[in-house]
Amino acid sequence: MDNNHIHVIFGASGDLTKRKLIPALYSLYLNKMLPEKFLIVGAARTEISSASFRELMIESIKKYYKSGDFSRLKEFADHLLYEQIQYDDLNSYNYLNQRLEELRTRSNINGNTIFYLSTPPDLYYKIPENLALVGLNREDNGWKRIIVEKPFGYDLDSALQLKEILLKHWKEEQIFRIDHYLGKETVQNLLVTRFSNGIFEPLWNRNYIHHIEITAAENIGVENRGGYYDNIGALRDMIQNHLLQVVGLVAMEPPSSLEPLSIRNEILKVFQSLRPIKIEEVSSIAVRGQYTSSTINNEYIKGYREENHINPESRTETYAAIKFFIDNWRWGGVPFYIRTGKRLPVQVTEVVIHFKPTPHFLFSRNNIYEACNKLIIRIQPDEGMLLEIGIKTPGQGFDVQNIDLDFKYAELASQRLPEAYERLLYDTIKGDNTLFARTEEVIAAWKFLTPVIDAWKNNHSIPLYGYPAGTWGPLEANKLFDEKNISWHYPCRNLSNNNTYCEL
Structure with a gap:
């Protein structure tokens, strides 16, 4: 060609x-x-x-x-x-x-x-x-x-308007909605991990997975984007596009082929299976926060409302966490938790698959969920994968400790890891739209999140929690988990420090 x-x-x-x-x-x-x-x-x-x-x-x-x-x-x-x-x-x-x-x-x-x-x-x-x-x-x-x-619209109405204008003059196959997250090597590796490894695919369902969480943390503030960001917020900026697209790759059914249309069809089916959010339940399934000032390493860090071009009474969220379900045979009853925030301890994006505990746990642990296997897919930085398993602690008895089996892309010294935009621009030249959002996906994502957007805008009884810059967001986000012994996984910049709580 x-x-x-x-x-x-x-x-x-x-x-x-x-x-x-x-x-x-x-x-x-x-x-x-x-x-x-x-x-x-x-x-x-x-x-x-x-x-x-x-x-x-x-x-x-x-x-x-x-x-x-x-x-x-x-x-x-x-x-x-x-x-x-x-x-x-x-x-x-x-x-x-x-x-x-x-x-x-x-x-x-x-x-x-x-x-x-x-x-x-x-x-x-x-x-x-x-x-x-x-x-x-x-x-x-x-x-x-x-x-x-991105952004592909500001809300559902503007997204529908943009859809109408684009499709009036351009065919769907001519439109490439770029999401740089999907150009990252580790995001694409989700497909290979799932569909080329016999040990994972049989377990990738409600029978063996307890819950899934996806984190996109930033350690920076709004920097020079204050005027733009104060009208957008974390939910629109990160969850509506980047993180829901990652959810699509994690949760999709095996495609019939690696042709772009087959893969995109399966991602769309995931979006169409998202359980609709009722506006009256928003306060129990979504948490928003805004970073406040703090001192980190003897340096004063401004709160969000002190940043340039920010309304001093702004209620724009810089942190958003949401719990939801995918209503289909593979994922029925499995909760998904996604969160994103600015001024968190580290810059990191990862997917954590939490497997269920064994049916009859023989070995004593204070918290049975600490003994569950985890598969961590690190998207950035320190790109790689880590599988957490339990082994016997050396010595007498059957004390169990967790160890990590990990792989990092940096270890492939002979391989070049392309930047996300490089990969996506190359795909555009080839006409391969696998890693680009299609119209129906964008509209489905906006429909799904509209109740949360409307509730946060119109219901001022829903709290906007403050969290000190350099921490992992409002503590109230832990209440999204139904079981008391479960909380968010706290990643470090270095994938190998999986079991260390990382704070600035």
Whole structure:
């Protein structure tokens, strides 16, 4: 297949382009994963020349590309161009269309084009429509693909509006809703772990699994995103997209094949099986919190309401935890717990599968659940897997202790671990949409969380708990667990420190 193409990045003067997109594309070029003929056209309101844009991108690659190999940087930069555009002016898109035709003729590239929306979300409605009005969605002389960054709407109504606008002008297979979590190697390894290992698949159901928890913790605050974040919050920012997509991979049925449609169909079935949340039960199945000031290592850490561009009376949650069920034959009765938060002790994302205790536990333990096997799939950092099992403590008697059997991707010294955006951009070029959210998934996720969003917005009797920066969120989140001897797993940055409580 001819994958020679032009890659147009809207919002090319922004932070995402400099930090992630251009370094990822350079890495693909360095590793000979881009086609022979390609061009990258930056487009934004900023008035700069192509030469200045190249210099800015060269500096960005030097700063953010981690491998430090800049041996092909100069020749990569020769593929970079820049065009100024006014996003709400149709004449700008007509000019862009003409310019792309000139570049295709000059470089002998057919109509294959990727449009990346690295812009504020309000432009997701305008740019795809204007591109279509000038014919840049038509595939008569090559494929056309559009990449949309999250958030995919602010709520259910806006998500439905975005769906209507996108599908009015673009086919579903042309739309790539990018979720960088799904580009991480360990997230993709969920499929391999489940479906290639005979010891796991027979146990991956309600008969052997007690509960599942997924954590996405950040040790930073809102930084310079205060104006944006105060209108979004943790539930929309992380759970609605990233974590529910991970739930889909953990809980899906075996696909009939590894074709993208087969995998996406099974993920959609999980979303369609989520037990609807009743608005009157929100206070018992969801907990929200907001970080307060604290002192960490003799350094004063601001509370959320002290951050720049934050309403001093804000009720936006920086921590969200939720308990829910998937009503199907595989998972009936198994609780899922997901949480995310800012200013937690460590930056870590992981899935923990808690297996049930043995039917008749012979060995004395203060808490039988401490003896249960756990499978920990670490998504970031220190990517890898860990299986916790019980063994006899050396000496007399049958005292039992837990040990960890672990594997880390860093141990594969001969293998390169690509960045998430690198993998997803490469998949877009190939036309593989396996790891991208489809329209029905986005709408199902919004429908599922709408009762929580509405209750937190309208019912002020539901508490917003404070938690000191550097702790694991409000203690009330432990009340989501039905059994008193169970609480959240507290991960450390180092996967091997599984049994250590990590605090800043």
